[in-house]
Amino acid sequence: MTATLDPGTTRLADPTGSVSNAMARRRSLVTRIVTHVCIVIGVLFSIFPFYWLLVMSTHNTAEIFGYPPKLWFGSDFATNIKNVVQSVALFRSLLNTFLVSAAVAILVMFFDSLAAYAFGKYNFPAKNVLFTILLATFLVPGSLSLVPSFVLMSWLGWIGNFAALIVPGAANAFGIFLLRQFAQTSIPDELVESARVDGAGFFRTWWSIAVPMMRGGIAFLGIFTFIASWNDYVWPLIVLVDPQRLTLQVALSTLNSIYRTDYGMVMAGAVISVVPLIGIFIIGSRHFIANIAAGALKG
Amino acid sequence: MTITNPAVTPATVTQSATPGRNKPNPIKRFWPQYVSIAPFYILFLVFGLFPLVFSIWLSFNDWDGMGSMNFVGLAQYRFLITDPRFWNAVGNTFIIWFISTIPMLFLALVIAFLLHQNIRFKGFYRVAFFLPNVTSMVAMAIVFGSVFSDSFGVINSALQALGAAQIPWLSSPWGIKITIACMVIWRWTGYNSIIYLAGLQAISTELYESARVDGANGWNIFSRITVPLLRPVILFTVITSTIGGLSLFTEPQVLLGDSGGPGEAGMTIVLYQYNQAFTQFDFGYGSAIAWALFIIAVIFAIINWRLVSEREVGGQKVFKVRRQRKEVAE
Numbered sequence: 001m002t003a004t005l006d007p008g009t010t011r012l013a014d015p016t017g018s019v020s021n022a023m024a025r026r027r028s029l030v031t032r033i034v035t036h037v038c039i040v041i042g043v044l045f046s047i048f049p050f051y052w053l054l055v056m057s058t059h060n061t062a063e064i065f066g067y068p069p070k071l072w073f074g075s076d077f078a079t080n081i082k083n084v085v086q087s088v089a090l091f092r093s094l095l096n097t098f099l100v101s102a103a104v105a106i107l108v109m110f111f112d113s114l115a116a117y118a119f120g121k122y123n124f125p126a127k128n129v130l131f132t133i134l135l136a137t138f139l140v141p142g143s144l145s146l147v148p149s150f151v152l153m154s155w156l157g158w159i160g161n162f163a164a165l166i167v168p169g170a171a172n173a174f175g176i177f178l179l180r181q182f183a184q185t186s187i188p189d190e191l192v193e194s195a196r197v198d199g200a201g202f203f204r205t206w207w208s209i210a211v212p213m214m215r216g217g218i219a220f221l222g223i224f225t226f227i228a229s230w231n232d233y234v235w236p237l238i239v240l241v242d243p244q245r246l247t248l249q250v251a252l253s254t255l256n257s258i259y260r261t262d263y264g265m266v267m268a269g270a271v272i273s274v275v276p277l278i279g280i281f282i283i284g285s286r287h288f289i290a291n292i293a294a295g296a297l298k299g
Numbered sequence: 300m301t302i303t304n305p306a307v308t309p310a311t312v313t314q315s316a317t318p319g320r321n322k323p324n325p326i327k328r329f330w331p332q333y334v335s336i337a338p339f340y341i342l343f344l345v346f347g348l349f350p351l352v353f354s355i356w357l358s359f360n361d362w363d364g365m366g367s368m369n370f371v372g373l374a375q376y377r378f379l380i381t382d383p384r385f386w387n388a389v390g391n392t393f394i395i396w397f398i399s400t401i402p403m404l405f406l407a408l409v410i411a412f413l414l415h416q417n418i419r420f421k422g423f424y425r426v427a428f429f430l431p432n433v434t435s436m437v438a439m440a441i442v443f444g445s446v447f448s449d450s451f452g453v454i455n456s457a458l459q460a461l462g463a464a465q466i467p468w469l470s471s472p473w474g475i476k477i478t479i480a481c482m483v484i485w486r487w488t489g490y491n492s493i494i495y496l497a498g499l500q501a502i503s504t505e506l507y508e509s510a511r512v513d514g515a516n517g518w519n520i521f522s523r524i525t526v527p528l529l530r531p532v533i534l535f536t537v538i539t540s541t542i543g544g545l546s547l548f549t550e551p552q553v554l555l556g557d558s559g560g561p562g563e564a565g566m567t568i569v570l571y572q573y574n575q576a577f578t579q580f581d582f583g584y585g586s587a588i589a590w591a592l593f594i595i596a597v598i599f600a601i602i603n604w605r606l607v608s609e610r611e612v613g614g615q616k617v618f619k620v621r622r623q624r625k626e627v628a629e
Contacts, residue, residue, distance in 0.1 A: 032418065039413050042406075043427045046489060049442045050430070052453070056445060065451045068460070114335040124329035130336065137343055143546055143569050144593055145350035147576045147585045148357055151364065152350055168346035171339040202331035231435050233549045234569075238577055249437045253553050256441050263445060270438035281433045285426045288433075292490070293497030 053274065057267035064263045080268035087259060089244055090269055093251040094276075096162070100247060101229040103166045108225045109218050112175035117210040118202075119176065120183030121192055137173045150238050164239040165247070169229065175221045178295060182217035183210060220291040223284040230277055248273045358586035365580075375587035385588065387563055388571040389595070391476065395567065396544030399480035399487075404536055406488045411495030425496075428489030440482060440553035444469065447478045472564035475555065479565055482550045487543070491536045498532035499525070538603050545596055548573065568592050 056064055059074035084090050118124075119131055149168070150159075158164040187210055195205045211218065233249045240246050246254065255269050281288065326333065358376070361369040379385055414424060431439070446453050447468035455465040468474040502525065510520050551565040557578050559566025566574075568588065576585025 032416070035413050035416050035418055039410070039418075039424055042410055042413075043424060045485070046428050046431055049439055049446065049485065050434075052446060053438065053442045056442075064445075067451065067456060069451065069453050069456050111338045115339055118332040118335040122329070122332050124332045125325045130340070134339065137347060140347060140351060141542075141546065141593060141596060143572060144354055144589045145347065146572065146589065147582050148350035148353040149346065150577075151353070151357075151582070152346070154364075168342060171342050173339065176339060202335070206335075227433050231433075233437055234573070249435060252435070252437050252441070256437075256553065257556065266441055267445075270435075270441050273435050274438045277434060278430065281430070282426065285429070286422070289425055289429055289493055293493050
């Protein structure tokens with residue numbers, strides 16, 4: 001009875017299917033449509049702010065303040081970008097941020113994979129105690145050390161220096177913990193043993209066996225660290241003082257607090273800070289999402 | 300740098316290949332391992348542990364960062380207990396955490412269930428939902444500031460077009476809190492739904508099938524199988540969103556500035572700490588606020604730990620379901 005009402009369903013249905021089979025199919029089709037509609041509504045909420053950011057960056061401020069609001073792209077993107085570049089050293093900040101994030105990501109990949117390999121594949125005295133200490137550092141909340149770290153940086157003469165952003169983050173417990181699991185599960189003991197018999201030392205086996213076999217985990221850690229460092233805000237806000245040496249996030253918030261009246265320009269600056277990151281995320285997204293979920297379930 | 304001195308390496312290899320023989324000094328024997336893990340511990344000592352200990356000392360002092368430190372004992376903490384601005388910040392943090400976490404985790408669970416269906420474009424949907432989590436919070440706080448703007452924001456324009464009264468999102472105490480909560484929900488719902496999705500995928504399909512064979516309906520399956528088995532994952536998301544909620548800073552700071560907006564309605568604990576330490580240059584008080592936040596976080600950790608102990612009950616339920624399934628199989 002229902003099958004005849006819906007030509008779409010009958011077309012989809014198996015020709016040999018009975019009436020009840022067609023009913024079930026129709027029900028599943030309705031469920032699928034409802035599911036997709038709900039998901040698409042969610043996706044629209046999820047990406048609407050990005051769309052809005054792009055739309056606003058293409059209008060001048062008078063248009064943005066007008067009523068009704070502009071819902072479609074305008075023609076002032078180039079002007080807004082030009083204004084941004086004249087107001088703050090935004091491209092300089094972009095370069096600064098890229099260099100700092102890349103440096104942190106590379107150092108973390110290097111130091112964490114070494115430590116993870118040592119913890120994951122070797123037994124040495126005090127290993128368990130040291131690893132427990134490493135896990136315990138997860139419990140230290142970052143905001144506790146905001147003030148004393150600033151004082152320490154000023155003693156070291158690192159205020160306004162990128163060393164203050166790079167050095168403290170060069171190795172971290174999260175990455176070592178994550179890569180240790182990769183080392184334990186993806187590197188066979190026999191391979192390490194045979195390399196050792198062939199005369200390869202610890203660092204040699206790390207470089208030519210462990211690194212290639214942990215490649216997926218190291219790549220995830222690199223992308224994760226890069227994104228986190230790119231988005232870092234409170235610490236750079238505290239330690240960076242020279243306008244020529246700001247990172248993107250701090251430059252952007254400066255732009256926002258000084259030029260709040262020129263929204264088009266502020267939005268153009270925001271576009272510059274968001275777009276490269278989205279590119280990196282989409283390229284590495286498959287890896288990224290799988291590992292985020294896996295890390296959470298193990299944790 | 301990666302290839303070691305050949306004169307040393309063979310010695311290490313032979314020694315590690317013959318454990319126990321004439322017991323060499325472990326430092327000599329395992330030096331590459333210790334060298335490998337050393338950077339983390341050195342960095343932690345200098346940039347983790349030292350600041351931690353130093354911040355206790357700072358919280359007992361009155362110091363503007365320039366002159367000499369003035370030891371005042373517990374005076375900072377005594378002041379903190381009677382400081383209405385601090386308690387306002389604590390209240391704001393809790394309200395924002397509460398009104399963001401509950402809708403966020405509920406929505407995340409719904410999205411995870413939808414994505415768990417056998418549907419097309421799943422990969423695309425996952426990326427789209429996860430995207431907010433990886434973007435710059437500064438940029439997005441600026442966008443939210445314009446979307447929720449009192450005079451020209453899209454939301455108020457839409458309300459006006461519908462003939463409804465406009466809401467002073469960025470100038471009323473509740474409007475400010477709701478705006479910040481919306482930012483938190485927007486940023487973290489996708490993250491949590493990906494976590495839930497992974498949890499759902501870890502549940503064996505056999506379990507569902509056998510329940511269906513036993514005549515269980517959708518609700519029974521959801522409440523007897525899915526929720527108990529998902530409990531540890533839900534707990535994980537509760538813990539992470541509590542930690543994140545307690546350390547809320549960027550959203551209110553970019554949206555409202557260092558003062559937390561009109562009437563300090565968007566002042567959170569970390570923003571208050573930043574405000575006192577880095578705009579008032581009261582380093583001692585800033586440290587005391589940090590330790591107060593730590594104590595609050597520990598209280599929450601204990602509550603969470605209680606919930607973890609209850610997880611055992613969930614485990615029993617799972618076990619029961621499994622046993623029933625076995626009986627059915629027999």
